[in-house]
Amino acid sequence: MEEALIVNQQNILQNDQPSPIVSRWLERTIVRRQINFQLFSLASRHLGGIRKGMLTLKRLKAKYSKFFNESMYHKMAKIDGRYYWRVGAPGYPSEALTRVQGGEIARLNSSSGPHLRTLIMAVTRKCPLECEHCYEWDNLGKEEALTLDELNSIVRKFQEFGVGQIFFGGGEPMVRVHDLGRLLENALPSSDFWIYTSGFRLDEEKARFLKSKGLTGIMVSLDHHLAGEHDQFRGYSGAYDMAIKGLIASKASKLVTGLALCVTKKYCSESNIRQYLDLARQLGTAFVQFIEPKAAGRYQGQNVHLTKEDRDLLERLAKEYNTAREYRDFPIVNYPDSVFRKVGCLAGDRLLYINSLGKIQQCPFCDETFGKTGDLELEKLLEGMNRFGCKHYNKALI
């Protein structure tokens, strides 16, 4: 049988990539049970009893279904022997996941102390692109503020604090690919590491290099299913080809892959989103992440927010592609803004952002800064941030 082809506007042809989504019911069931058993054992040990362990597992499952509008690990991807079900959760089995699960158990049982799980850090102020929505726009092109040693010590500090996932962003992090290799080499094996990239300079050699240093996954930004439109949005001719090639190279190197889509008002239609998800399926990514535009960075002062109809559409499609049988080999769709609307913002609570000056922000879109990582004890800093709240969403209720 002839294989389907991905044809982009520059006439690059690629064979359909295999889907990493686990299709066998038995395998999914066994893995789900193993993850649940791990949660139950951790909770029983932490709380001192089987009954408490059972109860905690039940409450965690109920909480998950309420947040994400679907049951726990409904769909999962398998890459290089590990299983993934959300961009925001480390893979199974891993020390990182055990840490994150421990934090959620402690949180549910009102144990004191912050339970930070994710760190996003800007590792550079350089980027060759000129994206319409860039949140680091005012800092781009300026001299680098953080040395490799400083980056190393930030990573260490947060790992020792218990963070289970670290995402490197920028600017364009691939401009510091050798430093990324060293950062990964010096890090503890207790976190999953991801890179957010436009695909710049991401070829097979670099993907293999990063994988060999311990990288877990790559999120590639792709903001339109058509090449010309994506290039225009990103202010860079060839951005689309670079994103697609980077994604395929990462997949070939057994990295977990995802596509991040900034869904603008202009792009937000049922037909566009379905075409985008078709492309994502052809590319064989594990994840697609819908990101809503915010009036920050280059969009500051502009009315870029999606309407309620737009948001309802995205929520409906995310649910459909994550649960309907006909889309079972399509990527897992994550829509964090929809979760934040329901349960409050997780930034400054489960998530932190370090900007390209090394200053702490709640997230990339809230530009208030809370000092440098070395200035304060992290516990005190997080307490302060929690009181401060978020300007886009309510304070986290979970």
Ligand code: SF4
């Ligand atoms: S959004 Fe990212 S890729 Fe685009 S200009 Fe900003 S830093 Fe560069």
